[in-house]
Amino acid sequence: MKGQKGYVQLNHFSLHGFSHHLLEKLVRWFQLHRERSVLASLSDDALKDIGLSRADIQQETERHFWEDPMGKGK
Numbered sequence: 355m356k357g358q359k360g361y362v363q364l365n366h367f368s369l370h371g372f373s374h375h376l377l378e379k380l381v382r383w384f385q386l387h388r389e390r391s392v393l394a395s396l397s398d399d400a401l402k403d404i405g406l407s408r409a410d411i412q413q414e415t416e417r418h419f420w421e422d423p424m425g426k427g428k
Contacts, residue, residue: 383419390415 393401394415398408417423 382422386422387419390417 393406393411396404396411401407401411414423
């Protein structure tokens, strides 16, 4: 248009940044799943050594894969 001084600017959106963030999330979710599986496979004696009970592990393994108790990957 005549007299238009600029273009409509969209918020900066980086597909690379988005895909990198998504990949980090997926990796973290897989890591949480793997850690919870390992905890569930430990013996009662091993759990006692690290100060956890079978009930603690049950509660942790029932969490959704996206629930990150450490808040990593935000």
